[in-house]
Amino acid sequence: MPDTEGHPARAEMDLLTVLSALADPLRYQVVTALLREPAGAERHCSSFGLPISKSTRAHHFRILREAGLIRQVDRGNSRKARLRREDIESRFPGLLDLIAQNAPADDSSAPSRANH
Amino acid sequence: MPDTEGHPARAEMDLLTVLSALADPLRYQVVTALLREPAGAERHCSSFGLPISKSTRAHHFRILREAGLIRQVDRGNSRKARLRREDIESRFPGLLDLIAQNAPADDSSAPSRANH
Numbered sequence: 001m002p003d004t005e006g007h008p009a010r011a012e013m014d015l016l017t018v019l020s021a022l023a024d025p026l027r028y029q030v031v032t033a034l035l036r037e038p039a040g041a042e043r044h045c046s047s048f049g050l051p052i053s054k055s056t057r058a059h060h061f062r063i064l065r066e067a068g069l070i071r072q073v074d075r076g077n078s079r080k081a082r083l084r085r086e087d088i089e090s091r092f093p094g095l096l097d098l099i100a101q102n103a104p105a106d107d108s109s110a111p112s113r114a115n116h
Numbered sequence: 117m118p119d120t121e122g123h124p125a126r127a128e129m130d131l132l133t134v135l136s137a138l139a140d141p142l143r144y145q146v147v148t149a150l151l152r153e154p155a156g157a158e159r160h161c162s163s164f165g166l167p168i169s170k171s172t173r174a175h176h177f178r179i180l181r182e183a184g185l186i187r188q189v190d191r192g193n194s195r196k197a198r199l200r201r202e203d204i205e206s207r208f209p210g211l212l213d214l215i216a217q218n219a220p221a222d223d224s225s226a227p228s229r230a231n232h
Contacts, residue, residue, distance in 0.1 A: 014218075015214060015215070015218035016138075016139070016141065016144050016218075016220075019135050019138045019139045019144075020139040020140075022132075022135045022139075023132070023135045023136040023138075023139035024136075025132065028132050028135075092214055092218070093210070093214070094209070094210035094211075094213070094214060095210075095214060097210070098131060098208050098209070098210060098211060099131070102130075102131035102132075102208070104132075
């Protein structure tokens with residue numbers, strides 16, 4: 001069972017759901033930006049420079065979360081996202097390498113000031 | 117440049133486009149069914165048991181073709197599809213293994229009589 005926030009357990013992660021989550025340019029951009037961070041890094045959802053409304057952004061992060069690609073955590077007043085690298089690598093070996101090797105131009109990797 | 121039928125060259129294949137093509141249950145089913153065939157096998161587009169109209173099927177095969185996942189070839193009066201295994205493996209190493217390891221239940225792998 002996914003937890004109360006919709007994070008699936010590792011064993012529940014489904015490749016077709018993961019591919020569907022990745023198959024959107026903005027969500028792909030979020031994942032590739034997180035891949036450029038050190039392992040375990042957490043970033044504000046607002047730090048990716050996505051040209052969309054807050055509610056649309058929440059929708060995209062929900063899809064990433066429910067696919068198991070990211071974990072969202074509350075940090076005081078803010079909500080941060082980190083890539084579930086170990087879970088993804090364990091469940092779908094090689095997928096993150098493929099994505100890293102095919103990342104779009106690096107236009108969102110630097111955390112914005114909103115992150116600090 | 118893709119050829120006149122929209123098949124991209126190997127170097128033109130784009131991971132996000134490939135993931136988008138795979139991120140549909142019917143298209144994923146076609147690819148996993150082709151993966152169960154011997155390398156180089158060709159199948160009629162009608163042989164996958166897809167519960168959709170001919171025009172919708174043509175749409176899905178076009179997306180697979182334009183992503184570079186399949187090559188469609190005319191064989192006399194019929195049109196067949198084969199998986200571009202070598203191109204996919206060369207361009208996105210490990211992707212086909214991941215898909216093969218996460219294939220749905222085998223409900224479409226046997227070519228229908230329409231294939232013969």
